[in-house]
Amino acid sequence: MIDIINGSKDELFATLKERSTVDFKDYQPQVDEILQGIQERGDEALLEYTKKFDGAVFTPQQIAVTEEEFQGAYDEVAEGFVAALRLAIKNIREYHEKQKQNSWFTSSEGVFLGQKVSPIASVGIYVPGGTAAYPSSVLMNALPAIVAGVKRIVMVTPPGKEGKLSPGVLVAAKELGIKEVYKVGGAQAVGALAFGTQSIPKVDKIVGPGNIYVATAKRAVYGYVDIDMIAGPSEILVLADESANPRYVAADLLSQAEHDPLASSLLITTSEVLAEEVKEEVLRQTALLERKEIIEKSLKDYGKIILVKNLEEAVAFANEIAPEHLELCVEKPFEVLNSIENAGAIFLGHYTPEPLGDYLAGPNHVLPTSGTAKFYSPLSVEDYMKKSSVIYYSQEALKKVKDEVMILAEAEGLTAHKNSIKVRYEEND
Numbered sequence: 001m002i003d004i005i006n007g008s009k010d011e012l013f014a015t016l017k018e019r020s021t022v023d024f025k026d027y028q029p030q031v032d033e034i035l036q037g038i039q040e041r042g043d044e045a046l047l048e049y050t051k052k053f054d055g056a057v058f059t060p061q062q063i064a065v066t067e068e069e070f071q072g073a074y075d076e077v078a079e080g081f082v083a084a085l086r087l088a089i090k091n092i093r094e095y096h097e098k099q100k101q102n103s104w105f106t107s108s109e110g111v112f113l114g115q116k117v118s119p120i121a122s123v124g125i126y127v128p129g130g131t132a133a134y135p136s137s138v139l140m141n142a143l144p145a146i147v148a149g150v151k152r153i154v155m156v157t158p159p160g161k162e163g164k165l166s167p168g169v170l171v172a173a174k175e176l177g178i179k180e181v182y183k184v185g186g187a188q189a190v191g192a193l194a195f196g197t198q199s200i201p202k203v204d205k206i207v208g209p210g211n212i213y214v215a216t217a218k219r220a221v222y223g224y225v226d227i228d229m230i231a232g233p234s235e236i237l238v239l240a241d242e243s244a245n246p247r248y249v250a251a252d253l254l255s256q257a258e259h260d261p262l263a264s265s266l267l268i269t270t271s272e273v274l275a276e277e278v279k280e281e282v283l284r285q286t287a288l289l290e291r292k293e294i295i296e297k298s299l300k301d302y303g304k305i306i307l308v309k310n311l312e313e314a315v316a317f318a319n320e321i322a323p324e325h326l327e328l329c330v331e332k333p334f335e336v337l338n339s340i341e342n343a344g345a346i347f348l349g350h351y352t353p354e355p356l357g358d359y360l361a362g363p364n365h366v367l368p369t370s371g372t373a374k375f376y377s378p379l380s381v382e383d384y385m386k387k388s389s390v391i392y393y394s395q396e397a398l399k400k401v402k403d404e405v406m407i408l409a410e411a412e413g414l415t416a417h418k419n420s421i422k423v424r425y426e427e428n429d
């Protein structure tokens, strides 16, 4: 169910290209119609689409999660869940605290310059919930916003047929103090956050991963609001030499395959023996897992084992693919790290499985996918902050540079610009 390719780049890149073009254009018309419905009819359309795509029937008053629903969720989560969540919150918060940028200012001879950093006022967080519920994505999206100081954090996530949200997702929101949670998902939720409805006031920015409908909607509303990035279906690339354990490698490949039929799981290895063993292990372990159908589809279409001659070739492949997650299951991972240029998150050694990063190591699990790690970075505190330049010149300091400013304005033919300098010295001279 997972093919071995012998060093041929072409076959691999053709598959990846096909995957990255399973794309927006096929879904755009339907998503545009949904967004237009939300823009024109607000809550009425939101409730209609929630019924159509999620099977949940609400009145406008039932969209927002109530305090009773938050409290009830604590009774439903498994033993140990809240303690595990609190450890994850601690690690993720500590990691993101280090990303916080401060305002800075400099001054000399009547000139005061600086950069004032402020949080974005309101942010909408999309927490996926179609085929699985993601309490961990609540933490990954909200904690950097909290660290940044965002005042209004709004969370949306799709309800199940009976109109309920996952208790784990609700507990995660409650633990972080998020009060505004709405039971809507898909493109209609993105539309509600971007344009506002009678029940959901609009936000300034929308963040968070989701399926192709969510990603297409985020792209479409960019400009009405800001967005973080298009974090699409999950990906893993394991780069392994003969020191790797085939059981661990197979398990890590399967961990991402279970997210989505469009997820991609790749192994690049220098060892033919390992390639064969991983192939067998993948079959053996899949039989023991629950989300077999998704895994089998994802591996059939986007699972590959690539045999290469040496580690240099493997690294070149990895940099070209720019995966969301890159595991370096090699004897000397820290040496290989130096040559990695493009990856959302890099996991070193045989005991740093990707799911550790998904849940509680500390770094963010919202990462660039589909090769966009060549230019995008993981979701971070910076995504929730904006900067303003600060400029002060004294009368004397302006006098020193007035001629140069007027020459530059003149060169652009902008006499009103020149005049704004000139009037100050006509009056005072």
Ligand SMILES: NC(=O)c1ccc[n+]([C@@H]2O[C@H](COP(=O)([O-])OP(=O)(O)OC[C@H]3O[C@@H](n4cnc5c(N)ncnc54)[C@H](O)[C@@H]3O)[C@@H](O)[C@H]2O)c1
Residues within 6 Å of the ligand: 053, 054, 127, 128, 129, 130, 131, 132, 134, 137, 158, 159, 184, 185, 186, 187, 188, 209, 210, 211, 212, 213, 214, 231, 232, 233, 234, 259, 260, 263, 365, 366, 367
């Ligand atoms: N990068 C990350 O950090 C990260 C984290 C978690 C999940 N993910 C990814 O997020 C995705 C989650 O997808 P999901 O589907 O489970 O949840 P989702 O919440 O993204 O999507 C579910 C919604 O899609 C809409 N929808 C479904 N079928 C539709 C249709 N035919 N027409 C219109 N709308 C439709 C529905 O409104 C539904 O509420 C997966 O691809 C997973 O890999 C990524």
Ligand SMILES: N[C@H](CO)Cc1c[nH]c[nH+]1
Residues within 6 Å of the ligand: 134, 136, 137, 233, 234, 235, 256, 324, 358, 365, 366, 367
């Ligand atoms: N691996 C996903 C990002 O691609 C994140 C996640 C959440 N829960 C489990 N995994």
Ligand SMILES: [Zn+2]
Residues within 6 Å of the ligand: 234, 255, 256, 259, 355, 358
């Ligand atoms: Zn995952």
